[in-house]
Amino acid sequence: MMKTRLILVGGFLGAGKTTLLWEAAKRLSAGGKRIGLITNDQAPDLVDSALLERTGATVQEVAGSCFCCNFAGLINSSRNLAVNERVDIIIAEPVGSCTDLSATIVQPLKDKHKKEFMLAPFTVLADPIRFREILAHDPGSRLHKSAAYIFRKQLEEADLIVLNKTDLLKPAELKQLVALAKREFPGTDILCVSAATGTGVDKWLDLVLSGTKSGQKITDVDYNTYAEGEAVLGWLNAVVKLSAKGKTNWAAVCRKVIAGLQAKFKKKQTEVAHVKVFLSTSSGFVVANLTSANGIISVRGAIKGSPVKAEMIVNARAQMLPDELEKLVRRIIAGMATGSIKTIISHLQSLSPGRPRPTHRYPSVV
Numbered sequence: 001m002m003k004t005r006l007i008l009v010g011g012f013l014g015a016g017k018t019t020l021l022w023e024a025a026k027r028l029s030a031g032g033k034r035i036g037l038i039t040n041d042q043a044p045d046l047v048d049s050a051l052l053e054r055t056g057a058t059v060q061e062v063a064g065s066c067f068c069c070n071f072a073g074l075i076n077s078s079r080n081l082a083v084n085e086r087v088d089i090i091i092a093e094p095v096g097s098c099t100d101l102s103a104t105i106v107q108p109l110k111d112k113h114k115k116e117f118m119l120a121p122f123t124v125l126a127d128p129i130r131f132r133e134i135l136a137h138d139p140g141s142r143l144h145k146s147a148a149y150i151f152r153k154q155l156e157e158a159d160l161i162v163l164n165k166t167d168l169l170k171p172a173e174l175k176q177l178v179a180l181a182k183r184e185f186p187g188t189d190i191l192c193v194s195a196a197t198g199t200g201v202d203k204w205l206d207l208v209l210s211g212t213k214s215g216q217k218i219t220d221v222d223y224n225t226y227a228e229g230e231a232v233l234g235w236l237n238a239v240v241k242l243s244a245k246g247k248t249n250w251a252a253v254c255r256k257v258i259a260g261l262q263a264k265f266k267k268k269q270t271e272v273a274h275v276k277v278f279l280s281t282s283s284g285f286v287v288a289n290l291t292s293a294n295g296i297i298s299v300r301g302a303i304k305g306s307p308v309k310a311e312m313i314v315n316a317r318a319q320m321l322p323d324e325l326e327k328l329v330r331r332i333i334a335g336m337a338t339g340s341i342k343t344i345i346s347h348l349q350s351l352s353p354g355r356p357r358p359t360h361r362y363p364s365v366v
Contacts (some may be wrong), residue, residue, distance in 0.1 A: 003118040004082040005089045007208050008105065011125030012151045013096035013233075013317050014274035014291030016164040018048045020125060020195040021091050024205060025055040028089060036060065036081030038074065038092040040067050043349045045237040047276040047315045048093065051287055058085045066095040068104035071359035078117065089209075090117075096274065097230045097317075097353065099153040099221060100361070106215030107362035119214035121189075121207065124158035126151075127291060128165055128177055135184055142271040142293070144319055146229035153226070156219045159211075160189045162204060167194040196298075218365055223356060230353040233273055233317050234325035238348040240312040240333055242279075245340040247306040251286045253341070254279040255299050257312070258288040260332045265293045265318060273317040281307040322350035 009017050018039075025035045035057040039048040044063040053059050060077035067074045074092065081087045094101055106122055133141040134148045141148070155161055161181055166174055174192060181190045191207065193200030242253075258277045265272050275290040286301035314333075318325055326348065337343045 003116060004078070004087065005120060005209065006078060006109070006117040007089065007091045007120040007123070008094065008101065009091060009123045009125060010094050010098070010101055010154055010158070011096060012127070012130065012154060012273070014130065014289075015096065015125040015127045016195050017093045017096070017125050018051060020164065020193070020201070020204075021052060021093055022055055023195050023198055023201045024091060025052065025057040027201065027205065029056055033089055034085070034087040036085055036087035036090045038062060038077050038081070038090065040093060040095050041237070042066070042095060042235055042353050043237045043351060045239050045313055045315075045347055045349070047278040047287065047313050050278050050280065050313055054285065058087060066098045066356065067092070068094075068098060068101060068358040069356060071105065071108060074105070075113065082116065097147070097150060097233060098356070099150050099157065099226060100219070100356075100358070102157040102215045103218045103361050103363070104358035107218070107366045108360040110215060110366040111362070120209065121159035121211040122157070122214050123160045123162055123204070123208060124154050125162045125164050126155060128163050128169055128174075129292070129295075131163065132177060132180070135180055142269075142319070143273075144229065144232040144271070146225050147232055147273070147319070148229075149222075149225050150229040153219055153221055155185055157217050158185075158188055159214060159216055160191060160207060161185060162191045162193055164193055164195055166192045166199065167197050216365060218362070227355040230356070232319055234320045234322040234350060234352060236314065236316040236322065236325050236329055236348070236350040238314040238329060238333075239346045240314065241344040241346055242310040242312055242336075243342045244306075244308050244310075248308075248341065250279055250281060250303045250307075250310055251299060251301070253336070254286045254288045254312070255297060257314070257332060257336070258290055258297055260335065261316065261328070262290055262293065262297065264328050264332070268320065271319040273319070274315070275318070276315045278313040279310055281310045283307050322352050326350040
């Protein structure tokens, strides 16, 4: 039986995992490969799933729990893609606040499912700004110390660390970050890419498609600190139906929503792990991203003409109580309805992740 190549791409919230999956799926599909993508979150209604479906790849979503706590969900989705959809390559993106994935996902896959899947080197993606703040112990960082603990543990267990968003750095800054990565994680391969521009993506694909060793490290993880690091984040997913009375610049609406959220976060002096807003219409889509309270808003995509109806998905992960985050988001959405746009929230869920309880945890490398 032919094995299906399975590529796991971990990394903290806002690292750019979805953008990398987008680029990889587009390139591999253009090369004649059938691609399957698996997204993962603590709740349904993911921007990631809605966006990645536009690549033409087959997308499965494992929602309601992380891969490590719902290992069966990962296996079922992977088998469906491999057997029913007959994909050649699966790329899976775990929840961005999860760590200990080598012990809880990679080792069980190697042990129990080695006849079905060929595992690529375990990739962990990192936002360079967050990387510098946490690894260089920036006193100005507002990310909770337990969330920063998760960030570091993710990097410790990687077979391959990928520093993303290098287009935002000067050559000297990038050189310093690479030196820092090599010092902090000796023996781990380091790669620099810009998923947004495509720089380095082909090299990354070459490494994960040809690599045969995965999950070569297992780290010691304090699950009390890990649980606290997840619990300090409020988690919100919402779907909003929009209708306009006249001509509407939907891209500007998308930017205004995320800018309004950013202003609220700044006022409350709370840190953002990641906020995504995906706005789709019959003639295109736009997606906006924010990866820190003081960060730059990124907007990409295009909508032709001025369709009167749209759907907006909001995914927000911020360092605040879920109820407080929900009130903030509802306030922004209500503010949209004061003009020529009518809003109806069709679904909204806010939560704080519970303590991780993995299905499996292997104490040593298989």
